[in-house]
Amino acid sequence: MYSLIVPVYLNEGSIGELVEALDGLRAALDSPLEVIFVVDGSPDASYTELKRRLPHAGFTSQLISHSRNFGSFAAIRTGFIAARGDYFAVMAADLQEPPELAGEFFRQLALGQHDVLIGTRESRSDPWSTRMASKVFWSAYRRLINRNIPSGGVDVFACNREFRDQLIALGESNSSLIGLLFWLGFRRGTIRYERQLRRHGKSAWTLRRKLKYMIDSVFSFSDLPIRILLLLGVFGISIAILFGLVIVLLRLTGGPVVPGYAATMITVLLFGGLNALGLGIVGAYVWRAFANTQNRPLAVVMKNEEFPGATR
Incomplete structure (x- = not known):
């Protein structure tokens, strides 16, 4: 049957x-x-x-x-x-x-x-408009989650x-x-x-449902958010090291070293943003793991x- x-x-x-x-x-x-x-x-x-x-x-x-x-x-x-x-x-x-x-x-x-x-x-x-929206959605799905998905979705x-x-x-x-x-x-x-x-x-x-479906798919079948977080972390550390080297160079050459308000704020905001992003990504994975332990139908x-x- x-x-x-x-x-x-x-x-x-x-x-x-x-x-x-x-x-x-x-x-x-x-x-x-x-x-x-x-x-x-x-x-x-x-x-x-x-x-x-x-x-x-x-x-x-x-x-x-x-x-x-x-x-x-x-x-x-x-x-x-x-x-x-x-x-x-x-x-x-x-x-x-x-x-x-x-x-x-x-x-x-x-x-x-x-x-x-x-x-x-x-x-x-x-x-x-509907055809274009579908094409963009499935193109992103193939790139981010699974390349074996047919182009037509x-x-x-x-x-x-x-x-x-x-x-x-x-x-x-x-x-x-x-x-x-x-x-x-x-x-x-x-x-x-x-x-x-x-x-x-x-x-x-709707667009809201599509975005939710895409997010669920990414967090369920891809480590892309973790890899992005690692790259941002490496970028932030590189910037901090670069600033440190510039300060050391200025001291060795006798150049002026004046604590800059702008540089301080940029550094604080950069690492604060990275921390918030990291907590959000980790929190998304933790929430999904928690939801699956509840055993709700x-x-x-x-x-x-x-x-x-x-x-x-």
Whole structure:
């Protein structure tokens, strides 16, 4: 059986088209399809719309509701835990990734040549500003975190049961789903697709969320902040040594040595800034280590309802 996980947040307007598209996907597959909808604390009527439509859908489904918004990674993880299939795929509820892509995921996985498949955008129908923002984000992600990330980024993926089991066993908080996908390894493949124009609602993938995701990824999968701190420390020490040598040289040559207010302030501010930066970087790592020792669940499931699918 195939399991499709669909995180839902602010997707009220696309629910009708989504259910119809998944009915078409079910008819095109060679094995039964189960769809797990995870409503991640969405403030709109997404949950109500799904509960109204799913009893009449032609596929088996689960409707899970989080107690609040925990983020898309937590929603995907909840869906993976609840899924019962042999092959698993993730699909966005806004229909920007065509449902046929999930069907291709399942067909490729069933061949047994890959453990995980990454959907990478070959092109996208979004506005120019959105395309540029995405290009900058994924370019920075590749440079700072993992050079193996496709240039088009990663929004959807699929995997077999072995990969799924390893992924949900990683209970890290404040981590990066994309980083974990590439960290796990296994036999990985890519499928290119064209990202469709969003027809309903507004994307919740805001600049603030992008920055948080980037920061979480950097601190979870890179030692770049530590290396930057070391370089700044070396630079600061070099400046201090240079000032000391200048003072010694002036004394040896009989030159005037007048304690300068500007030089003193620059030195104090320089090392004060380095100390503050170092404490901030170390504190970020300590906080993440502390959060992972609390053993809090990554998401809290409030409701879980099942729908067997209408006979057609």
